[in-house]
Each structure stands twice: as structure tokens, then as C-alpha cells.
Amino acid sequence: MQLVNIEGFPDSELLNKILKLHEDIFKDSSTLISEAENKPKIVFTVALDDEEIIGYKIGYELKLDKFYSWLGGVNENHRNKGIASKLMNLQHQYLKERGYKIVQTKTKNKWRNMLVLNIKNGFDVIGTYTDSKGEPKIILEKSL
Numbered sequence: 001m002q003l004v005n006i007e008g009f010p011d012s013e014l015l016n017k018i019l020k021l022h023e024d025i026f027k028d029s030s031t032l033i034s035e036a037e038n039k040p041k042i043v044f045t046v047a048l049d050d051e052e053i054i055g056y057k058i059g060y061e062l063k064l065d066k067f068y069s070w071l072g073g074v075n076e077n078h079r080n081k082g083i084a085s086k087l088m089n090l091q092h093q094y095l096k097e098r099g100y101k102i103v104q105t106k107t108k109n110k111w112r113n114m115l116v117l118n119i120k121n122g123f124d125v126i127g128t129y130t131d132s133k134g135e136p137k138i139i140l141e142k143s144l
Contacts, residue, residue, distance in 0.1 A: 001054070003086055005094045006044040009036070017053040018044065025073040032071075039070070045091045047074075047083050054078040057087045062104065067095050069105040072114075084117055096144045104141045118142075 009015060015033075023029040036042060039060035047055035057072035069091060074083045095103055105123065107114045115138065119125075123140040131137050 001083070001086075002048045003090050004046055004048070005090060006046065008042060010044055010046070014046070014053070018046065018056050018058075021053050021056060021073060021075055022071070024075070043091070043094065045072075045087050045094070047078075047087055049078070055083040055087050057091050059091060059103075061100075065099065065101040067100045067103050069103055084114070085121070088117070088121055092142075092144060101144055102141055103144060104139065106137050106139050108135060108137055115140075 006014075010018065019029045019032060022032055036058065041061035043059055045057040045059075046053055053075075055072070055074035055078065057069060059067055059069040062068045069088075072084070072087065074087075092103060105118060107118065109115070118140050121142070123142040125138055126141050127139040129137055129139070
């Protein structure tokens with residue numbers, strides 16, 4: 001397995017593989033690119049097994065010292081192997097090297113594995129809110 005950070009958008013072949021995995025996990029990738037295009041200093045962190053994308057994280061800058069870890073997932077055939085943790089660790093190492101002090105993320109109660117992973121890795125719950133679809137969201141932050 002190879003883990004890499006990509007500043008900006010990956011090439012179209014890799015991006016299409018990320019979109020396919022995103023679609024498989026979340027059942028909707030139709031607006032991902034249009035939403036991502038407006039994000040400042042976007043970074044894709046990906047896990048590859050040969051040429052297959054088996055996991056990814058996408059994040060972007062909120063402020064000069066704060067980064068938002070926006071989206072991510074792991075192929076269901078590769079879960080429970082520590083891939084999400086490895087992606088998170090690589091992303092956080094990258095952020096520290098670039099001077100970020102805080103990483104923020106949001107999740108939903110239905111994504112319990114992600115919530116637990118975040119808490120186990122030093123994130124604190126700092127708030128909650130109800131999104132535009134009426135679903136509760138949990139806001140977490142971690143000092144880097």
C-alpha cells in the first residue's frame with residue numbers, strides 16, 4: 001500500500017477513481033467536484049493498492065492556521081485494516097509541516113466508526129448543529 005498527499009487536484013484518472021469510491025461509499029458524487037473547486041488549498045490524501053484507490057481524505061484550508069478535514073472513506077473490502085488511521089496520520093503530519101495548528105472535521109452519529117476514530121486520535125467534540133437536510137452534525141477539533 002502506498003500513501004500520498006496531493007496538493008490541488010489529482011490527475012483525471014486518479015480523480016475518477018476517487019469519485020467512484022466516494023460514490024460507492026456515500027451514494028452521491030454528483031456535486032463533489034463543483035464543491036471541491038471552490039475550496040482553498042485543497043489536499044487529497046490517498047491510499048493506493050497497486051493502481052486501486054482503497055481510501056482517501058480530502059481537506060482544505062479554513063484559516064492560515066486551521067485546516068478542515070472534509071471528506072474521506074475506505075473501500076469496504078479494505079476496512080478494519082488501519083487504513084483510515086494511516087490516512088489521518090499522514091494528513092496530520094502534512095498539516096504540521098505546513099504550520100497548521102488545528103484540524104477540524106465534522107461527522108454524523110450514523111458514521112460511528114469515524115466518530116470513534118477521531119476521538120481516539122485526539123479530537124475533541126466542540127459543538128453540534130443541524131444541517132440543511134435536518135441531520136445532526138458533530139463538530140470536532142484537534143490541536144496539532
